[in-house]
Amino acid sequence: MALSPAFLAELERIVGAPGVVSTLEGRLAYECDMHTYYKGAPDFVVLPESTAQVAELVQLCRRERVAIVPRGSGTGLIGGAMAPVGGVMVSMTRMNRILDLDFPNRCATVQPGLINLWLSQATREHGYYFAPDPSSQMVSSIGGNASTNAGGPHCLKYGITVNHVLGLELVTGAGEILRVGGKAVDAPGYDLTGALVGGEGTLGLLTAITVRLLHVPAGVKTLLASFSAIEDASETVSAIVGAGITPAALEMIDEVFVRAINEGVGAGYPKGAGAVLLIELDGPAAEIEAQAGRIVQICRDHAALEIRVARDEAERALLWKGRKEAAGAVGRMSSTWILQDAVVPRSRLPEIMREVVAIGARHRLVIANVFHAGDGNLHPMILYDDRVPGELERAHEANDELLRACLAMGGSVTGEHGVGLDKAWSMPLQFGDADLAFMARFRRALDPDSIMNPGKLLPSHPACGEGFRPAAPRLPTGTWV
Amino acid sequence: MSAPDLAEMLAAIVGREHVAGAGAERSAAAVDGILPRWRVRPGAVDEVSRILALASSEGLAVAPRGSGSALDLGMPPARVDVALDLSRLAGIMEYVPADMVATVQAGVRLDVLARELGKHGQMLPLDPYGGASRTVGGVLAAGASGPRRFRYGTGRDLLLGARFVQVDGTVTWAGAKVVKSVTGYEIPKLLVGSLGTLGVIVEATLRLHPAQPASGSWLFPFPSRDHAASFVAAVLASDLEPERMAWLNAAALARVGQEPSEAAVAISVASVAEAVASQGGALDALARSSGGRVVALDEEFWPGMNAILDAPIVVKLAAEIRRLSFWAGELQKLCAHHGLTAAVVGEAGNGVLRAGVTGSVLSQDWAREVVSPLRDGLAPEGGSLVVERAPVELKHAADVWGPVPEPALAVMKRLKAEFDPRGILNRGRFVGGL
Numbered sequence: 012m013a014l015s016p017a018f019l020a021e022l023e024r025i026v027g028a029p030g031v032v033s034t035l036e037g038r039l040a041y042e043c044d045m046h047t048y049y050k051g052a053p054d055f056v057v058l059p060e061s062t063a064q065v066a067e068l069v070q071l072c073r074r075e076r077v078a079i080v081p082r083g084s085g086t087g088l089i090g091g092a093m094a095p096v097g098g099v100m101v102s103m104t105r106m107n108r109i110l111d112l113d114f115p116n117r118c119a120t121v122q123p124g125l126i127n128l129w130l131s132q133a134t135r136e137h138g139y140y141f142a143p144d145p146s147s148q149m150v151s152s153i154g155g156n157a158s159t160n161a162g163g164p165h166c167l168k169y170g171i172t173v174n175h176v177l178g179l180e181l182v183t184g185a186g187e188i189l190r191v192g193g194k195a196v197d198a199p200g201y202d203l204t205g206a207l208v209g210g211e212g213t214l215g216l217l218t219a220i221t222v223r224l225l226h227v228p229a230g231v232k233t234l235l236a237s238f239s240a241i242e243d244a245s246e247t248v249s250a251i252v253g254a255g256i257t258p259a260a261l262e263m264i265d266e267v268f269v270r271a272i273n274e275g276v277g278a279g280y281p282k283g284a285g286a287v288l289l290i291e292l293d294g295p296a297a298e299i300e301a302q303a304g305r306i307v308q309i310c311r312d313h314a315a316l317e318i319r320v321a322r323d324e325a326e327r328a329l330l331w332k333g334r335k336e337a338a339g340a341v342g343r344m345s346s347t348w349i350l351q352d353a354v355v356p357r358s359r360l361p362e363i364m365r366e367v368v369a370i371g372a373r374h375r376l377v378i379a380n381v382f383h384a385g386d387g388n389l390h391p392m393i394l395y396d397d398r399v400p401g402e403l404e405r406a407h408e409a410n411d412e413l414l415r416a417c418l419a420m421g422g423s424v425t426g427e428h429g430v431g432l433d434k435a436w437s438m439p440l441q442f443g444d445a446d447l448a449f450m451a452r453f454r455r456a457l458d459p460d461s462i463m464n465p466g467k468l469l470p471s472h473p474a475c476g477e478g479f480r481p482a483a484p485r486l487p488t489g490t491w492v
Numbered sequence: 493m494s495a496p497d498l499a500e501m502l503a504a505i506v507g508r509e510h511v512a513g514a515g516a517e518r519s520a521a522a523v524d525g526i527l528p529r530w531r532v533r534p535g536a537v538d539e540v541s542r543i544l545a546l547a548s549s550e551g552l553a554v555a556p557r558g559s560g561s562a563l564d565l566g567m568p569p570a571r572v573d574v575a576l577d578l579s580r581l582a583g584i585m586e587y588v589p590a591d592m593v594a595t596v597q598a599g600v601r602l603d604v605l606a607r608e609l610g611k612h613g614q615m616l617p618l619d620p621y622g623g624a625s626r627t628v629g630g631v632l633a634a635g636a637s638g639p640r641r642f643r644y645g646t647g648r649d650l651l652l653g654a655r656f657v658q659v660d661g662t663v664t665w666a667g668a669k670v671v672k673s674v675t676g677y678e679i680p681k682l683l684v685g686s687l688g689t690l691g692v693i694v695e696a697t698l699r700l701h702p703a704q705p706a707s708g709s710w711l712f713p714f715p716s717r718d719h720a721a722s723f724v725a726a727v728l729a730s731d732l733e734p735e736r737m738a739w740l741n742a743a744a745l746a747r748v749g750q751e752p753s754e755a756a757v758a759i760s761v762a763s764v765a766e767a768v769a770s771q772g773g774a775l776d777a778l779a780r781s782s783g784g785r786v787v788a789l790d791e792e793f794w795p796g797m798n799a800i801l802d803a804p805i806v807v808k809l810a811a812e813i814r815r816l817s818f819w820a821g822e823l824q825k826l827c828a829h830h831g832l833t834a835a836v837v838g839e840a841g842n843g844v845l846r847a848g849v850t851g852s853v854l855s856q857d858w859a860r861e862v863v864s865p866l867r868d869g870l871a872p873e874g875g876s877l878v879v880e881r882a883p884v885e886l887k888h889a890a891d892v893w894g895p896v897p898e899p900a901l902a903v904m905k906r907l908k909a910e911f912d913p914r915g916i917l918n919r920g921r922f923v924g925g926l
Binding site for chain 1: 589593614635645666674682705812873875894899
């Protein structure tokens with residue numbers, strides 16, 4: 012009965028008819044995430060409202076061997092929340108409530124569809140916030156953040172999402188409602204909470220997440236330093252960290268971006284700068300005062316052109332505005348780009364930046380860089396014009412070369428976006444056959460019938476190192492273009 | 493294969509001098525009184541691989557160990573053939589201070605590593621009870637942690653990547669060597685606290701932190717648990733940023749040579765000197781308003797806390813943070829009722845308590861009147877009680893781990909069945925008989 016009218020009737024029975032999208036135009040709205048290169052519409056989209064409904068959906072799909080693709084807000088950048096082989100997409104947007112706020116225990120329990128920023132908004136007046144802050148935090152969901160193990164500028168000091176997840180409720184691919192972790196730490200047994208975060212929907216569907224809340228820091232200090240050369244900025248990063256200072260955020264913005272941001276957002280970054288560092292400290296006032304003084308000195312020692320210290324919240328917001336809207340600003344220069352998320356050891360930053368420039372020149376492409384310099388997480392945006400024949404192919408080649416260059420320096424394929432469909436092929440560049448086989452077996456223990464988000468995270472055939480890479484977007488039957 | 497043949501095979505892998513089939517060295521490797529047939533000390537990852545491959549093909553029960561300080565953890569094994577001693581795997585393989593990342597072998601001792609990192613003003617903020625002679629691999633596998641977890645987290649937050657050997661000898665890598673990576677599943681998290689039951693960690697890539705230029709430590713004694721609890725709550729609700737925040741009861745204070753009081757909270761702050769001074773002042777004011785006083789401590793106080801858990805029975809209790817004071821009281825009361833003294837020390841900001849328990853108790857009473865009521869009470873809040881050390885008869889009377897709810901246990905069993913189907917690695921010592 013898979014995908015038959017009877018199957019549709021079952022879906023409607025479980026979540027109610029208004030909770031099922033089956034029309035072509037409706038399904039097309041779900042055919043991709045923010046990585047629009049990968050398209051694949053599901054056969055059905057369902058919007059459950061409870062854990063029990065999710066469990067029933069998984070049991071149905073397992074019985075019928077139908078693929079399940081979880082989806083939060085669809086803001087992922089990895090071709091994760093799309094359906095390359097069709098099946099049922101489970102959208103969590105109706106499960107978006109805060110279930111529990113518990114300040115004495117410094118935690119909150121939320122449904123997966125809750126928007127990241129809403130949690131901090133709900134807790135800030137009580138003096139708390141949720142630390143992971145991907146730049147999509149205004150729209151991305153906490154379930155999506157936990158599934159992709161999302162990062163953000165402030166994870167330099169505070170860690171990525173997994174460091175803030177205390178417990179999970181997850182419907183496994185076997186259809187079990189698994190509850191692990193919670194308000195009390197160190198539950199005996201394997202740390203399934205830790206191991207399930209970052210599963211990208213391949214292990215099951217998150218239905219509730221207990222996250223740590225942090226106390227809002229006593230003070231925040233934001234500095235902006237500009238340099239004529241990106242090398243100076245890179246070395247400044249190393250010197251700050253080498254001085255034993257862990258800023259809350261340490262962001263690098265290159266010349267291309269400075270120009271785009273100034274024109275697009277009007278953040279007023281120093282004109283003509285070869286690189287800008289955005290440095291944020293938070294913590295006790297005496298601590299950040301002393302550290303800010305030290306950082307100003309370090310910047311001067313590295314030939315900073317100009318150093319600005321935000322005097323109030325408005326100035327701080329303006330310094331951040333450019334960074335946060337960087338991707339949008341670049342849209343003025345090119346509507347199409349490939350975003351890379353690889354990581355290098357921090358000490359290799361100057362070297363990799365030279366490599367980025369060389370790769371761009373070799374492929375006659377502009378590569379714009381705005382990234383989390385403090386932890387070596389690059390975000391080169393390779394700009395291309397898809398109307399120019401061959402340019403997309405060159406962009407892909409440049410992207411592959413960049414990734415390989417990062418890995419050759421001992422880096423990692425993805426720092427915070429995840430693997431998804433986009434990078435599954437590249438897993439064998441970082442892991443050997445035995446390593447991938449171990450992961451595949453881990454996956455099987457949670458999803459015995461391989462129904463959960465197939466094609467994502469692991470290459471389809473780890474042994475031969477070949478992954479699913481669609482030659483062309485898959486269009487649903489009946490589409491006409 | 494006969495025993496002499498197996499001994500020869502092991503000797504061929506690690507060298508005769510690194511296989512102890514008799515004598516004091518072997519006796520010292522007993523687990524809950526069960527002697528291993530051999531204590532084997534590999535000197536390379538490849539040797540670990542070959543030992544495990546042999547153990548797998550011959551069905552030998554393997555108990556991995558580092559310094560041996562966590563051997564009390566877990567249920568008594570039915571049998572140990574090979575005590576796999578990783579202490580010779582003691583190399584610091586890669587350390588680039590500018591990256592604040594170090595890759596070390598499992599047998600590296602925390603104090604040895606600390607000295608090396610200290611030369612560059614850095615540290616690995618893992619401070620498990622039992623001291624700095626513990627090994628990195630052992631601390632990770634046992635999921636051990638100490639007071640610094642309040643600021644820096646535990647092994648799960650600090651282990652970036654791990655090389656481990658699967659039961660069939662396959663050398664496997666998981667994670668990354670950079671501070672930020674989400675490539676692939678979080679397998680390192682699965683290994684932390686798994687007691688070597690899924691694979692043997694042989695190499696760890698660790699996130700380091702800068703040592704702070706200044707620090708201060710203070711003890712805040714209170715006339716009652718309630719006073720101490722309100723102080724802890726006030727600190728947690730403030731924007732102060734302690735590095736450590738330990739709860740101590742009267743018996744614990746006695747073990748560390750401090751004046752008695754019903755409850756006390758020890759706090760350290762690490763930062764620049766100005767911030768240490770200002771936070772110290774703020775803590776002092778909070779303590780006074782909660783009815784406490786202040787005693788200045790030096791840094792030596794912290795390792796000195798190991799004495800609190802130098803006892804024949806050690807229990808670990810995890811609960812909601814706000815309920816910590818209540819559980820400290822319950823633990824103390826139930827023990828006292830059976831003539832036991834519980835010296836309680838805990839991570840007040842994390843909801844974790846440990847008690848070093850002295851005195852003698854009947855197995856039945858221990859199981860039914862101490863362990864059970866605590867577990868029953870903790871269950872509704874998702875808390876747990878693990879008996880980290882106890883005489884064997886007490887371990888048999890009450891499962892040291894306590895129950896793991898379904899279907900979590902079923903998933904754990906599937907993982908064990910997947911990665912160690914014959915139960916070679918620490919069989920029967922982990923939760924649910926795994």
